[in-house]
Amino acid sequence: MALIVQKYGGTSVGDLDRIRNVAQRVVRTVEAGNRVAVVVSAMAGETDKLVAMARELGGDQPPPREYDVLVSTGEQKTIALLSMAIQALGHRATSFTGAQMGMLTDEAHSKARIRSVDSARILAALEDGGVAVIAGFQGVNEAGHVTTLGRGGSDTSAVAVAAAIEADSCEILTDVDGVLTTDPRIVPAARKLDRVSYDEMIEMASLGAKVLQIRSVKFAMNFGVPLHVRSSFHDGEGTWVTQEEDVMERLVVSGVTYNRDEAKVRMKGVKDQPGVVGRMFAPLSEAGITVDMIVQNLADDGSTDVTFTVPKEEYAAAMERSREVAAELGAAEVEGDENIAKVSIVGLGMKDHAGVAQRMFTILGGEGINIQLISTSEIKISVVIEEKYAELAVRVLHAAFVESGGAEPRPES
Amino acid sequence: MALIVQKYGGTSVGDLDRIRNVAQRVVRTVEAGNRVAVVVSAMAGETDKLVAMARELGGDQPPPREYDVLVSTGEQKTIALLSMAIQALGHRATSFTGAQMGMLTDEAHSKARIRSVDSARILAALEDGGVAVIAGFQGVNEAGHVTTLGRGGSDTSAVAVAAAIEADSCEILTDVDGVLTTDPRIVPAARKLDRVSYDEMIEMASLGAKVLQIRSVKFAMNFGVPLHVRSSFHDGEGTWVTQEEDVMERLVVSGVTYNRDEAKVRMKGVKDQPGVVGRMFAPLSEAGITVDMIVQNLADDGSTDVTFTVPKEEYAAAMERSREVAAELGAAEVEGDENIAKVSIVGLGMKDHAGVAQRMFTILGGEGINIQLISTSEIKISVVIEEKYAELAVRVLHAAFVESGGAEPRPES
Numbered sequence: 001m002a003l004i005v006q007k008y009g010g011t012s013v014g015d016l017d018r019i020r021n022v023a024q025r026v027v028r029t030v031e032a033g034n035r036v037a038v039v040v041s042a043m044a045g046e047t048d049k050l051v052a053m054a055r056e057l058g059g060d061q062p063p064p065r066e067y068d069v070l071v072s073t074g075e076q077k078t079i080a081l082l083s084m085a086i087q088a089l090g091h092r093a094t095s096f097t098g099a100q101m102g103m104l105t106d107e108a109h110s111k112a113r114i115r116s117v118d119s120a121r122i123l124a125a126l127e128d129g130g131v132a133v134i135a136g137f138q139g140v141n142e143a144g145h146v147t148t149l150g151r152g153g154s155d156t157s158a159v160a161v162a163a164a165i166e167a168d169s170c171e172i173l174t175d176v177d178g179v180l181t182t183d184p185r186i187v188p189a190a191r192k193l194d195r196v197s198y199d200e201m202i203e204m205a206s207l208g209a210k211v212l213q214i215r216s217v218k219f220a221m222n223f224g225v226p227l228h229v230r231s232s233f234h235d236g237e238g239t240w241v242t243q244e245e246d247v248m249e250r251l252v253v254s255g256v257t258y259n260r261d262e263a264k265v266r267m268k269g270v271k272d273q274p275g276v277v278g279r280m281f282a283p284l285s286e287a288g289i290t291v292d293m294i295v296q297n298l299a300d301d302g303s304t305d306v307t308f309t310v311p312k313e314e315y316a317a318a319m320e321r322s323r324e325v326a327a328e329l330g331a332a333e334v335e336g337d338e339n340i341a342k343v344s345i346v347g348l349g350m351k352d353h354a355g356v357a358q359r360m361f362t363i364l365g366g367e368g369i370n371i372q373l374i375s376t377s378e379i380k381i382s383v384v385i386e387e388k389y390a391e392l393a394v395r396v397l398h399a400a401f402v403e404s405g406g407a408e409p410r411p412e413s
Numbered sequence: 414m415a416l417i418v419q420k421y422g423g424t425s426v427g428d429l430d431r432i433r434n435v436a437q438r439v440v441r442t443v444e445a446g447n448r449v450a451v452v453v454s455a456m457a458g459e460t461d462k463l464v465a466m467a468r469e470l471g472g473d474q475p476p477p478r479e480y481d482v483l484v485s486t487g488e489q490k491t492i493a494l495l496s497m498a499i500q501a502l503g504h505r506a507t508s509f510t511g512a513q514m515g516m517l518t519d520e521a522h523s524k525a526r527i528r529s530v531d532s533a534r535i536l537a538a539l540e541d542g543g544v545a546v547i548a549g550f551q552g553v554n555e556a557g558h559v560t561t562l563g564r565g566g567s568d569t570s571a572v573a574v575a576a577a578i579e580a581d582s583c584e585i586l587t588d589v590d591g592v593l594t595t596d597p598r599i600v601p602a603a604r605k606l607d608r609v610s611y612d613e614m615i616e617m618a619s620l621g622a623k624v625l626q627i628r629s630v631k632f633a634m635n636f637g638v639p640l641h642v643r644s645s646f647h648d649g650e651g652t653w654v655t656q657e658e659d660v661m662e663r664l665v666v667s668g669v670t671y672n673r674d675e676a677k678v679r680m681k682g683v684k685d686q687p688g689v690v691g692r693m694f695a696p697l698s699e700a701g702i703t704v705d706m707i708v709q710n711l712a713d714d715g716s717t718d719v720t721f722t723v724p725k726e727e728y729a730a731a732m733e734r735s736r737e738v739a740a741e742l743g744a745a746e747v748e749g750d751e752n753i754a755k756v757s758i759v760g761l762g763m764k765d766h767a768g769v770a771q772r773m774f775t776i777l778g779g780e781g782i783n784i785q786l787i788s789t790s791e792i793k794i795s796v797v798i799e800e801k802y803a804e805l806a807v808r809v810l811h812a813a814f815v816e817s818g819g820a821e822p823r824p825e826s
Contacts, residue, residue, distance in 0.1 A: 016466060016469055019470065020470070050490070053429060053490075054493075054494070054497060056429050057429055057432065057433070057494055057497040057501060058497035058498075058500065058501060059501065062497055063496065063497055063500050065507075066493040066494075066496040066497050066500070066506075066508055067493070067497075069492065069493040069496075069508050070490060070493035070494065070497075072489075073486040073489045073490050073493075076482060076483075076485075076489070077463070077483060077486050079482065080467075080479045080480070080482040080483035080486075081466060081467075081470055081479075083476065083479040084467060084470040084475055084480075084483075085470045085471075087471065087476050087479070088470060088471060088472065093479075094478075095478075095482050097482070097559075099512065100558075144513055145513075146510075
């Protein structure tokens, strides 16, 4: 008998028939001898409708406290409906709003951070085969105000609940079979991974894989909650996201990801002197612009070129600020480019294999793809290339590292 | 400066434009120097949609706890949206769910009774011109479960809030000008009453007037909360429902009401003996059937006829039970009739005027309307007649008692 948290997203509970399907799966899991707490999102489309209403009455920045009161009704509807559907199958079910389960957060409306979860209430509901049906995405702050967790909040809620009740696993039910080695729309040979480490998953999520929200994976890693990403359409095993020690097959490259959502800014001919880079980025940081990759090249004349990437929606603001800074610093020029893509390979096995980066660059070069920027960590290599080469790069890297020799197991251990 | 509770029903907040209108009216009341707490219902149609979902998943009797979690989202949406609309007009507003304002109820889901309201939280929100926007119809029980108050719950919530914060008045904003002397669809000369007593209003509400829920009027009477029933379309004075002492103009007849929702059951030839009437009604009571009027006629042979009325939707069950009882008691026959109407006249001044009943019967007799049952109290006379005469009876009684001499003020005082 295991203690399991299952999380179903908005599409899985998108209408009453789907809610019935979810109820059946939950009941099947209970009847297999498990204790089950379910975390659900709002029905697909519901949150968008509520947000549209909020915008119409409250403008682009609706009052945050009332915004959270409004959008939290979406999940509240789902928990009541799913509880009814489970009860209609002859099982006990108790719904919990964020406040009712004691999902205590900080004060930050619409992007609240979880402080604690009252596990006793949930565990009591699970006694004798009962099911706890929990509203994802929402909490309550010290003052008793409703808060919401922001993007990907339901995954994070599920992990927080799993951590609090010390669940054996947290299942993320989704419309794909698990975590894939790359986007199957680009590479039909993409295959499901059986296991990946938290670190790999965090890199893959931050580099473009959409299956899990990075925040929930970090949370799972911090609390040691094994995540099981699996299909909501069938009962087959999905991908386990777990500690590095539990990942037997340390692939050199577990995944190939891409991201077209960034743009590049280059400030040329900055006079190199101590603190100049700090002065360059301070105004961007103050403007709330998120800088991702940064590369600095020193020229022979003692001046320096700095290139960095930002999210596309912050590109215009980044260019404006950079031009102001360039004027102050006496820089020669600011150039921008929106037609870029970031392509990355991620894998635990890179730690043990030298020459992976060299091999990646050679493969891309062989296809005539010019590399503009490079960023590496222990377990990933990212390159920025011209956007039009993104699919080609993903295909050739997947073929070289995943479909063929890349899947070689770790030499020792 | 007055402390005012305003209650807006589902039609008044039926779409975003109407919510904006309500916000404007609230702000106007605040800017006139008042402190205002607003109690709102779900947007028109919202509750019906939620109930339909509950029925589809949970059957005719959806699980009560989850049913309340579901339907309470309706009012929660309204409070958030109205708070946003008020803030968009440059005023402070804070929303309160039933749980947040400490509307503590008993355990009875879907028909909970209010135990207490935490006035401190609401009063704090009203400081410095802030508006408290409160979800009607919902509360929370000791265990922290969401409860709802059942039919007319939002009126009752408003009165409970008004009582708790010791408001100067509780305004019920509606689509009519106030409490009318009768249904204007039947009698175009129906006029708005300036003041009625709680007792009159309770009689009128229980006899067919739809403008206020009887439960909220009783609550207002018990706590001495002055109710002000007024139009949501204009700022004109409506009808004050208040203590008898404050009703200056004690009309003999304040209102003429009718009700077609009852049916009649007659048990003939019951052998009269002690306790026989009790034995007759016990099975009906056990079946949850609400008996309204009861009349017993003793025949010369020592047998008795008992006639009573029940709500039409309980008529079939009442007939069935009555036939069983009749068999046990050796009664001769059970007859039923669904084509009846109850027509009533209500007025405080009846206490001081003899002969009102006699005059009523004479007027109806003059129109050839046969009276089947009669029920009286200090301030009302009800008769059951053939349904087809209902409008005629209302018209002639209104003409005689309200439009002409009936409006004469009380002789003394």
